[in-house]
Amino acid sequence: MPTIDADTHVIETERTWDYMEGDEAKFRPKLVPTENGRGGWLIDGKVFSRGVNVNPDIPAEVREMRDIEARLKHMDELEIDVQVLYPSLFLRALTAHQEVEAALCRSYNRWVSELCRATNGRLQWIAAAPLLNVTAALAEARAAKDRGACGLFMRGIMCDKILSDPYFHPFYEEAQKLDLPICVHASSGGFQWVDLFERESGFAKFKLAVLSAFHAIVHDGIPERFPRLRFGFIEVRAQWLPYVHHELAKRFEKSGTPLGKNWMQEKRLYVACQTDDDLPYVLMYSGADNIVIGSDYGHADTSSEIEALRSLKRKGELDPDAIAKILYANPRALYNL
Helix, strand or coil: CCCEEEEEECCCCHHHHHHCCHHHHHHCCEEECCCCCCCEEEECCEEEECCCCCCCCCCHHHHCCCCHHHHHHHHHHCCCCEEEEECCHHHCCCCCCHHHHHHHHHHHHHHHHHHHHCCCCCEEEEEECCCCCHHHHHHHHHHHHHHCCCEEEECCCECCECCCCHHHHHHHHHHHHHCCCEEEECCCCCHHHHHHCCCCCCHHHHHHHHHHHHHHHHHCCHHHHCCCCCEEEECCCCCCHHHHHHHHHHHHHHCCCCCCCCHHHHHCEEEEECCCCCHHHHHHHHCCCCEEECCCECCCCCCCCCCHHHHHHCCCCCCHHHHHHHHHHHHHHHHCC
16 A cells, blocks of 8 residues: 655754855854754754754654665655655744745755655655745745645744734745645744743644644635645644534534535645544544644654554554545645655
């Protein structure tokens, strides 16, 4: 059975920033010492941790894509045909300055596209977009498409705005034209969001904003405004879908427009599950055509399960056709692979 791992990661290295061109070089992140001994990235006057959320069982050269052949070999061992790569550093806001963000995104996208180019399609990648400046984000989305990106990354909160804000409409229109999905990954939103939840466990800081984004996008009619645009919601489990379905259904009922039985398929919404989700229950509300699965390869948090795809194959509680869709047909449709 072909398998697509819908959520894996690459850890950025100093080489990531070698692709800054001209005046962009003055914004190059620098590695600086930190108390934990792992070092951190100095970006626009702030230090961001590096190497904290990494899987120690995967060699650094594999996590960081310095040995691509070793990564592909490990994929073979895990029976994975394709990995879709998300960034690690960009899972939090890095700067409030447009020109800095643009330089970081461009260099990252150039770097990761070059890494994936020679893998015969086995490594696919999601592009970072500098959304502090929508014009720059549109240009980078087009450049990323030309380089082979299969999606556009967003946090659950961007630019201190919810994702249904009209500010993002030009970006969604461009994504639709380019046939690239909007991929909302577990992330830390904006600086205000991080400050608010600095002391909590990480659930609100990294997960809750994505659930809120899902609700806002559906409730505010973004799928109807952009009728060919696909949306992925990644690394936040799928166990919450029945609750959000009920919540949305009640609101749509009051407005006189039923949500519909095949609502996720009709609105082109895809959610990444985990193997310990109650999947038969989840599928009652989502259907079998809009759930994908990822291993969070390279990271080591509550969403990480390196054997996730093989484990799903062995789950006797699911119909084999549903498993085949989750492992291959659905991520293939989401990312247009």
